[in-house]
Amino acid sequence: MTDYQQLYETSAVNTGGRDGVSYLADGTYEVKITTPKDMGGSGEGQNPEQLFALGYGACFHGALELVKGKHKVKNASQVLHTVRLYKKQDAADFKLEVEIQVGIQDFDRDETQKLADEAHTVCPYSKAVAGNIDVFVKAVDYDASQEK
Structure with a gap:
């Protein structure tokens, strides 16, 4: 990456895997993660x-x-x-x-x-x-x- 200049960086955290929560480390966005209905999950959140x-x-x-x-x-x-x-x-x-x-x-x-x-x-x-x-x-x- 020596030819590239870093322009941006972000970090995200997930707890619970496919049936949990993911959020940006800075606290600006959070989303419920669920397994899709097609795969036997509730499908109530995003995947x-x-x-x-x-x-x-x-x-x-x-x-x-x-x-x-x-x-x-x-x-x-x-x-x-x-x-x-x-x-x-x-x-x-x-x-x-x-x-x-x-x-x-x-x-x-x-x-x-x-x-x-x-x-x-x-x-x-x-x-x-x-x-x-x-x-x-x-x-x-x-x-x-x-x-x-």
Whole structure:
């Protein structure tokens, strides 16, 4: 990391694992963690996969905005991250997979794919999971109904 200058640091604490509480060490955010109903839990809180999707989505979209700026693209964009958890049969062996769908307003899918692929090369989350998690980046049509 000698070529990099640290920009930010944060710490989080978890008690209780998948059925507990996670919070930022500085006390600014806390979330109840529960096992999803699909996995036999109550599903009443959030789960690690949901939080990973939120974090990766925000980070990837930030990288996409950086790439769009480099190419002088001002069109609105949206990113959908789908995180899937898999378990190997008859083993306590788990694996994640991520699908990233990227839409850019008034861009065709080929143009969008080029920018999305470039964002994938600069996104810190994408770099962190490279070689460990299967990640699929896919251009889709921009969906204005998803704007908030």
